[in-house]
Amino acid sequence: MNPLEQFEQEKKERIESYTRDPEFKGLSQAWISQAMRKYWVYNFTWMGRPIIQNPVDMIALQEIVWAIKPDLIIETGVAHGGSVIYSASLLELVGHGEVIGIDIDIREHNRPLIENHPMGKRLTLIEGSSIDPVVIAQVHALAAGKERVLVCLDSNHTHEHVMAELAAYASLVTPGSYCIVFDTIVEDMPPGSFPNRPWEVGDNPKTAVIEFLSAHPEFETDAHYADKLMTSLVGCGYLRRKD
Ligand SMILES: C[S@@+](CC[C@H](N)C(=O)[O-])C[C@H]1O[C@@H](n2cnc3c(N)ncnc32)[C@H](O)[C@@H]1O
Numbered sequence: 001m002n003p004l005e006q007f008e009q010e011k012k013e014r015i016e017s018y019t020r021d022p023e024f025k026g027l028s029q030a031w032i033s034q035a036m037r038k039y040w041v042y043n044f045t046w047m048g049r050p051i052i053q054n055p056v057d058m059i060a061l062q063e064i065v066w067a068i069k070p071d072l073i074i075e076t077g078v079a080h081g082g083s084v085i086y087s088a089s090l091l092e093l094v095g096h097g098e099v100i101g102i103d104i105d106i107r108e109h110n111r112p113l114i115e116n117h118p119m120g121k122r123l124t125l126i127e128g129s130s131i132d133p134v135v136i137a138q139v140h141a142l143a144a145g146k147e148r149v150l151v152c153l154d155s156n157h158t159h160e161h162v163m164a165e166l167a168a169y170a171s172l173v174t175p176g177s178y179c180i181v182f183d184t185i186v187e188d189m190p191p192g193s194f195p196n197r198p199w200e201v202g203d204n205p206k207t208a209v210i211e212f213l214s215a216h217p218e219f220e221t222d223a224h225y226a227d228k229l230m231t232s233l234v235g236c237g238y239l240r241r242k243d
Contacts, residue, residue, distance in 0.1 A: 051082025077154035181237030
């Protein structure tokens with residue numbers, strides 16, 4: 001085994017060992033649950049824009065974007081623009097590709113800061129509900145002819161909404177690429193953790209992922225990400241479209 005293979009083998013074995021480590025898993029789950037209740041993921045920026053993401057999931061997205069080198073990333077849930085600017089900056093490093101960001105409410109104070117950002121040149125913003133047929137048609141038209149498409153779903157986290165987003169956009173994911181469904185963690189947190197939100201244990205992105213996978217054998221959870229990140233908000237939501 002050469003040194004590169006050796007390194008990869010050790011990593012594989014290390015990650016595999018975490019799946020048999022209830023203490024590490026329990027600590028990680030307890031920590032991220034507490035962090036979510038304290039809105040810890042609201043504390044960061046990417047290239048100056050507030051990003052509502054967990055840094056471990058950002059590293060996973062970087063790994064995926066570098067591996068796939070998508071020519072299009074479709075994202076639902078723009079908020080302050082941090083995640084779409086992050087994706088656009090990864091594509092800038094890759095050297096090609098563009099991002100479509102969809103949000104039901106792109107705030108007046110955010111829009112110019114996103115559009116005029118140095119990474120804004122790789123970005124198209126669409127204001128409207130991600131499950132509005134007009135928006136879906138617009139996105140499909142923009143995606144026509146793209147060879148490698150990645151989708152990130154991070155808007156309304158109810159089961160019904162995520163199912164509708166999956167119905168609208170999962171078919172655009174190209175073989176070998178990913179549909180990343182954010183905040184599956186809601187299912188594994190104590191009930192009532194999000195008192196002002198419509199999602200809850202039993203009604204959230206993870207329940208949608210489970211239902212979606214049961215009807216879509218062309219997708220699978222990429223256990224590599226689910227297993228190694230430990231404090232991920234996505235976990236089983238790293239959906240890979242099989243080759
Ligand atoms: C968690 S934030 C997105 C965070 C962003 N992805 C980031 O990492 O910085 C959720 C966003 O979803 C948007 N949203 C809620 N319902 C939506 C819908 N039906 N269609 C599109 N966007 C929606 C909200 O306006 C909000 O900006």
